[in-house]
Amino acid sequence: MPNAKKVLYLLTVLKIILPFLLQHSYYQPHRDEFLYLAEGQHLSWGYMEVPPLLSFFAWLTHCFGGSLFWIKIWPALFGGLTFFLAGRIVLMLGGRSLALFLTFLPFATQFLRLNFLFQPGFLEVFCWTLCAFTLLNYILSERNSWLYFFGISAALAILSKYTSIFYLASLLIALLFTPYRKIFLNRHxxxxGLLALVIIAPNIYWQYMHRFPVFTHMKELQETQLQFVSRKEFLLGQLKNNTLVIYLPLAAFLFMFTVKGKPFRIFGIAYVLLISYMAWMHAKAYYVLGVYPILHAIGAYYIETLTARRLRAIPYVLxxxxxxxxxxxxxLIMPVMKPEQLAGYYKRSGLQKNGFKWEDLKQHPLPQDFADMFGWKxxxxxxxxxxxTIPPADRPYTVIYCPSYAFAGALNFYGPALGLPKALSTNAxxxxxxxxxxxxxxLLLVAHNIPDENDPVFRQFSTGTMMDSLNNPLARENGIRIMLYEDADPRINHIIETTVAKEKAKFTRTGR
Structure with a gap:
């Protein structure tokens, strides 16, 4: 066992540093990372799109200087911690070094990109695994302290991403189908649960005071993206995400039918419940990634056990x-080459000759995530x-506006070093x-679409000149234009103030 523990620590460190070794230095932060970094400069108990937990790490990133390393260290670090929890489950079962290595394989493949993007997903997967870990420890030990750890884990999961509510509900419902349903008679x-409610209460209050923008965001997401995701696509996505290690979750489900696997059946039932509901909701495949680490750990242990005396070569072959x-x-997993080289590799290798489907439902040369990681600077x-080009005396009266949060975030990330004022946006x-x-x-406008002559704001300017545009065909934002609007009528200030106040009022309770 001591040797297995050393292997666990070694693989945990490797998991943390691996994505830094693989991503090509050409790439910049992802479009969504700019939004979450901006939230770190406006700490709050809630935001339009996400719960507040990620903003704390964005704030820390800014405290440490805001370099790309500090942006990426948090997802890498929590990726390592997620693997560590999965590895602890292997050791709890009695697994050894081989099972730990098998458990490591999905973390070195399918979770690589997740654990290098500063997005809520890396926190969500960690918190889901932590929930499973604490609940499992309670089942095995019946120590009430683990229930409180479970409550804290559940609260952190919800504060990382609201979809965690569905996973928690699946776990609790799954308990009803097992002998462990007696947990509902335990007052602890x-x-x-009350402790968890206290932890998330500030976020609930924030949502209430802002008219629950989470529902507005979910509705917009459903209308613009999720309705185009078929149930078949979601289910096939589960196979696709696990293609390289499909034997691990399959082995986990087999183990659950054994006597020793009885305590783990709740995770199998929870998986079926969650996948069924998410498919019905037309969710994206990666929304349920957090359910897999514990299955990988269980499956790795069972494969090691089955082949301990016979067929010892099988785990090594797999x-x-x-x-x-x-x-x-x-x-396909990490941008290990420059965009042009990647596009060429996809064609030569046959990985994706016809291109990749983006949210616009069109085919493109690169995966959307990769195309979202350059062009900003x-x-x-x-x-x-x-x-x-604006006279220095007029610059204090110049506004930079972006209809997209991504460009507003990028300008505020790179802009201060170039002497730019804060960019504004009404997006997100x-x-x-x-x-x-x-x-x-x-006004400097950074946008794809140029307002027409009837726009109530832009018609107030005497001139509008296109200053430049982005010319990078592989970038998702290729063709973005930079327009300079000059000499505004003073009435524009009242128009902008009224418009902004009206938009903010949609998310503000009267008398606040």
């Missing part, structure tokens, strides 16, 4: 096949060049940070 479960396939598909440099949580008063003479 309800005390733990691991070898996974590693060989992982090398082949690695450029170039656009900021072009915006800074346009800003410098940026709406809450819009000023109430304005004194606008000029």
């Amino acid at each position: 479960l309800y005390f733990a 691991a070898g096949l996974t590693c060989a396939l992982a090398i082949y598909v690695l450029p 170039e656009t900021v440099l072009k915006t800074a060049a346009a800003y410098k 949580s940026f709406l809450f940070w819009m000023p109430d008063r304005y004194n606008v003479k000029h």
Whole structure:
């Protein structure tokens, strides 16, 4: 066992540093990362799109200087902690080094990108695994302290991503189908639930005071994205996400039918319940990634156990096949080359000759996540060049506006070093940070679509000139334009103030 513990620590460290070794230095932060980094500069108990937990780590990132390393260290670190929890489950079962290595394989493949993007997903997967870990420890030991740890884990899961509610509900419902339903007669479960409620109460209050923007966001997500995800696509996505290690969850389900696997059946039942509900809701495949680490751990242990006396070569053959396939598909998982090289590799290798479907339902040369990771700095440099053409005396009366939170975030990330003022946007949580008063003479617009002559704001300017645009065909935001609008009518300030106040009022309770 001591040797197995050393292996666990070694693999945990490797998990943390691995994505840093694989991602090509060409790439910049992902479009969504700019939003979450901005939230770290406006700490709150809630935001338009996500719960507040991620913003704390964004705040820490800014405290440490805001470099790309500090952006990426948090998902990498929590990826390592997630593997550590899965490894602890292996050791609890009596597994050894081979089972730990098998458990590591999905973390070195399908979870690589998740654990290098500063997005809520890495926290959600960690918290789901922590929930499973604490609940399992209670089942095995019946120590009430584990229920309180479960309550804290559940609260953190909800504060990382609201979809965690569905996983927690699946776990609790699954308990009803097992002998462990007696947990509902334990008053400590309800005390733990009360503790969880106390932890998330500030976020609930924030949602209430802002008219529950989470429901507005979910409705928009359903209308613009989820309705185009078929149930078949979601279910096939589960196979696709586990292609390299499909033997692990399959082995886990087999183990649950054994006597020793009895305490683990709740996780199998919870899986079926969650997958069924998410398919019905037209969810995206990656929404349920957090349910897999415990299944991988259980499956790895069972494979090691089954082959301990006979067929000892099988785990090594499976691991070898996974590693060989992982090398082949690695450029799909991580951006290990420059965009042009990746696009060429996909065609030559046959991985995706016809392109990748994005949210616009069209085929493109790169995966959408990768195309979202460059073009930002170039656009900021072009915006800074346009800003410098404005006479210095007029710059205090110049506003930079972006209809997209991504460009507002990118400008505020790179812009200060170039002398740019804070960019504004009414998109996503940026709406809450819009000023109430304005004194606008000029405006720099960074957008794909240029307002027509009847737009109530832009018609107030005497001239509009296109200063530059992004020319990078592989970037998702290719063609973004930088427009300079000059010499505004003073009436524009009242129009902007009224429009912003009206939009903010949709998310503010009267008398607040």
